[in-house]
Amino acid sequence: MSLKERIKECLEEDLLELTEFRGDLCVEVPKNRVLEVMSKLKKEAGFDFLSDVFGVDNLDLYAAKAKKAKKKTGEEEEEEPKKKEPPPPRFEVMYLLLSLSTNERLQVKVRVPEDDMDVPSVTGIWRSATWPEREAFDMFGFRFKGHPNLRRLLMWDEFEDHPLRKDYPLEGKGEERHLNYDTV
Amino acid sequence: MAREIETVCITTGPAEVGDYVTLNIGPIHPAMHGTLRVITKTDGETIISAEPEIGYLHRGVEKLGENLTYKQFLPLTDRLNYCSAICNNVAYELAVEKALGIEVPEKAQLIRTIMMELARIADHEVLVGILGVDLGALTPFFYLIIQREEIYEIFEWHHGARLTNSMGTIGGVEADLPDRFHQKWPKMRDTIRKANDETDRLLTHNRIWMDRTIGVNAFCADDALNWGFTGPMLRACGVKRDLRKDEPYLMYDQFDFEVPTGKHGDVFDRYMIRMLEMEESIKIIDQAYAMYQKLPEDAPLMKKVPKIIKPPEGQIYHAIESPNGELGFFIKSDGTDKPYRIKIRPPCYMVYQAFGELVQGEMISDLIACLSSINVIAGELDR
Amino acid sequence: MVDWQIDLIKVIFIWVWALLIAVVMTWVERRASAMMQDRLGPNRAGPFGLLQPLADGIKLFTKEDIIPEKARKILFVLGPPLFALPAFSAYAVVPFGDKIVLGGKEIILQVSDVNIGFLYVLALGAIGVYGMVIGGWASNSKYSILGGLRATAQLISYEVPMGLALLTIVLLYGTFSLREMVLLQQGTFLGFLPNWGIFKQPLGFIIFLVAAYAEANRVPFDLPECESELVTGYHTEYGSMRLGLYLFGEYVNLGTLAAITVCLFFGGWSLPYVDMSKFLGPVSYGIASFMVFFLKQAFFLFLFVWVRWTVPRFRYDQLMGLGWKALIPLGLVNLFVTALLVQLTI
Incomplete structure (x- = not known):
């Protein structure tokens, strides 16, 4: 049985989307079912190793797509614009899983809308998610529910923005770190 | 002015209230x-x-990568694990080549393999040298570092840089092995072995060590698996896992x-695995x-890739x-000439997050030994 | 010459000698370690870099003297001399040559032949540790305090086996005077061996040597300063010549320990099988006996360097364990056996 079929069988209705690119499988699962899906994948599908957890901001991707679509529609037919669909969730949390016995890799994608940044933490299943989740919180602002110590990891504690978001400028906003030794 | 200075003074007064003393180690610490x-x-001392x-060397490499083209990002990968920059270069090149769906010619693969090893x-x-230094044995460090310099000599001949190599490019390598490599390698193999042997004799069976x-x-x-350990750290715990064997890339199959695998996952096993891996690399x-x-001399070094790389x-x-x-x-990739998102999965990052658990209950001296044996490279840790 | 003039000359001589050994030792240490590590070492200042210690000294003297704001100033200042001076003072009882007769006057080549010289050396060795402990505590830095604490622990672990090892020597020779001990080591033992302490007390020698390394704070026992763990331990906060005094005191201490080792176990100034006084004039005999003593001392000084660049360092608890669980029982057994043998043979 191929990996695809096994994943389909394992996840059943939790599988929202399955894509393949250059042999890398990526499945999308609903956000509120992350914990169940992950423990299922670990126990039933044999994905017992979590390589990494990180976020992706799709802001620019959607903007570029909308622009393209507009261009296309503008060229072809000039009708009144269609009803606006609700925009797709802006962020994604990616989990990179690995099966140590079969050496297969799987990417698990969770879409996270901007107005609801809560994501269940998988630290209870794999402790290797501890720092990656902290970093994802630091860089994108996901709030991992159930994380033992969700503090900023790479940026300092007083930093306010989330630098890897696409709307954060590359050169920063001129933040400075004021060291306060007395509190150490 | 005097008052200002006073507020910046680090107060290390007599221990804080409670039974335990907070000891801050680093970032300015040998x-x-x-x-x-x-x-x-x-x-x-317990x-x-x-x-x-962490975060003292955070440069936002991933953010920079989103604003650079695929080829421009290559020199930034040098600065991840600067002890073995070539491995980072090749890892990145392989990733982009996978996105492009191309495979580089055999000769380029072999040159990459040789340089990576x-x-x-x-x-x-x-x-190993730094571990010795941190445990008080300074002499083996010099034996080993001399050999490292010899290796850097080869890097310099091949692509001009010693530390931040930026070797190769997407689609292959630019240069063939340098002529001097053919004379140097047979000699160097022996000197590396000799240096390793001397280190081995100085340390391995030393009672204090x-x-x-x-x-x-x-x-x-x-x-270790739960914490996401990989590489020598995981192998020291007795798990036989090496991506060169398990998910072969280039021509490792x-x-x-x-x-080599260890048994107990202690500092000694980590040290031994590294010593043995050097022999395997040779x-x-x-x-x-x-x-x-065996390859013909005019075998191609580069796969034809477009000037502007745009993976689908x-x-x-x-x-x-x-x-x-x-x-x-x-x-x-979003189909443009810049990566939409680059995420680096640094190996020591996953190990270092378990550091608190690794050293709990040990002594301060062991903390230093543990840190050295993990091989935490801040360049790839903070990115 | 009157007595006090002779004494003055001797004092100045021993002072210069101790200083010179310490100065040269810093050079030897760096050149020898470079030799062992395939590098050159300091070779720019003067011939073979011999003036390097001088350059270092000038550098240390001209550096700004910083006392941390929250340090205990008096104790902070007191630390380095307290460390360096006892090491110097211990030289006073070291017999660096035989007695010579000059102009009808008997001159002993020793500043003063104290009849409890042996105890004096032990006591001064223990006082030196206070320099470290006080310096570490007064710096108001946690690393320094840890260094000072380690020094204390090391002292109580190693003074005892050292004392036990030396007690056997006292039992053997029946005197506390270092000079008499050296005199008792002349001649042969069992007919062919030199009559040296090491052949009579091999175990005692080993225990003493290990304890001496611990007392000198050298690798493998350099825990109080342990640069990779405690930055530089007890002298983390020190700079300029205060730091220089600590570093300098360490080398003076090495010289003292090497001299004591030679006196107790290697027959002091005497050569085995040969009596130099028979065919040498008084002055040349004095110089020759001193040279013999110096060469023996130099060997032990080099041994210190050799060991330092060969082995890693112990951990704090392992060091204590070695002291209490290995050396002290061994020392006690050695003491009993020696006592028994001495009792039976006399």
Whole structure:
């Protein structure tokens, strides 16, 4: 049985989307079912190793797509614009899983809308998610529910923005770190 | 003015209230490599809890990558694990090549293999040397660092740089092996072995060395997997996992080499695995070099790639076995000439997050030994 | 010459000698370690870099003297001399040559032949540790305090086996005077061996040597300063010549320990099988006996360097364990056996 079929069988209705690119499988699962899906994948599908957890901001991707679509529609037919669909969730949390016995890799994608940044933490299943989740919180602002110590990891504690978001400028906003030794 | 100075003074007064003393180790500390910091609570010399704090070398490489083209990002990968920059270069090149769906010519693969294994030897030599220095044995460090310099000589001949190599490019390597390599390698193989042998004789069966390393920070395999350990750290715990064997890339499936594993996951096992891996790397280089010599001299070095690299839309993850463990690049492409998102999976990052658990209950001296044996490279830790 | 003039000359001589050994030792240490590590070492200042210690000294003297704001100033200042001076003072009872007769006057080549010289050396060795402990504590830095604490622990672990090892020597020779001990080591033992302490007390010698390394704070026992763990331990906060005094005191201490080792176990100034006084004039005999003593001392000084660049360092608890669990029982057994043998043979 191929990996695809096994994943389909394992996840059943939790599988929202399955894509393949250059042999890398990526499945999308609903956000509120992350914990169940992950423990299922670990126990039933044999994905017992979590390589990494990180976020992706799709802001620019959607903007570029909308622009393209507009261009296309503008060229072809000039009708009144269609009803606006609700925009797709802006962020994604990616989990990179690995099966140590079969050496297969799987990417698990969770879409996270901007107005609801809560994501269940998988630290209870794999402790290797501890720092990656902290970093994802630091860089994108996901709030991992159930994380033992969700503090900023790479940026300092007083930093306010989330630098890897696409709307954060590359050169920063001129933040400075004021060291306060007395509190150490 | 005087008052201002007073507020900046670090107060290290008599221990804080409570039974334990907070001892701040780093970032300015000889064993912390200038960029790491561990805040420990100690009872005498015993560590009750240790919390690493990172980010002192954070440069936002991933953010920079989103604003650079695929080729422009290559020099930034040097600065990840600067002890073995070539492994980072090749890992990134392989990831982009996977996104493009191309495979580089055989000769380029062999040159990459040879250079990567040389870089692996250099990396392990640094680690073993520094571990010795941190445990008080300074002499082996010099034996090993001299060999590292010799290896850097080869890098310099090949692509002009010693430390930040930026070797190769997407689609292959630019240059053939330098002529001088053919004379140098047979000699260098012996000197590397000799230096390793001298180190081995100075340290491995030394009673003090054994006392300092055996059983220190022992870690079990289940915990190690749960914490996401890879590479020598995982192999020291007894899990035989090496991406060169398990998910072969380049031509590693055609080479004959062993994957040394430890048993207890202690500092001694980590040290031994690195020592043994250097020998395996020499074996791999010999085999790769033999295969290289069989190839015609005008075999292509580069695959034809477009000048502006635009992988099709999609996302890939590709990992290689760097000296520290699984080094992976996740690249999400939106079809333009810049990566939409680059995520680096640094190996020591996953190990270092378990540091608090590794050193709990050990002594301050063991904390230093543990830190050295993990081989935390702040460049790839903070990115 | 009157007595006090002779004494003055001797004092000045021993002072210069101790200083010179310490100065040259810093050079030897760096050159010898470079030799062992395939590098050159300091070779720019003067011939073979011999003036390097001088350059270092000038550098240390001209550096700004910083006392941390929250340090205990008096104790902070007191630390380095307290460390260095006892090491110097211990030289006073070291017999660096035989007695010579000059102009009808008997001159002993020793500043003063104290009849409890042996105890004096032990006591001064223990006082030196206070320099470290006080310096570490007064700096108001946690690393320094840890260094000072380690020094204390090391002292109580190693003074005892050292004392036990030396007690056997006292039992053997029946005197506390270092000079008499040296005199008792002349001649042969069992007919062919030199009559040296090491052949009569091999175990005692080993225990003493290990304890001496611990007392000198050298690798493998350099825990109080342990640069990779405690930055530089007890002298983390020190700079300029105060730091220089600590570093300098360490080398003076090495010289003292090497001299004591030679006196107790290697027959002091005497050569085995040969009596130099028979065919040498008084002055040349004095110089020759001193040279013999110096060469023996130099060997032990080099041994210190050799060991330092060969082995890693112990951990704190392992060091204590070695002291209490290995050396002290061994020392006690050695003491009993020696006592028994001495009782039976006399």
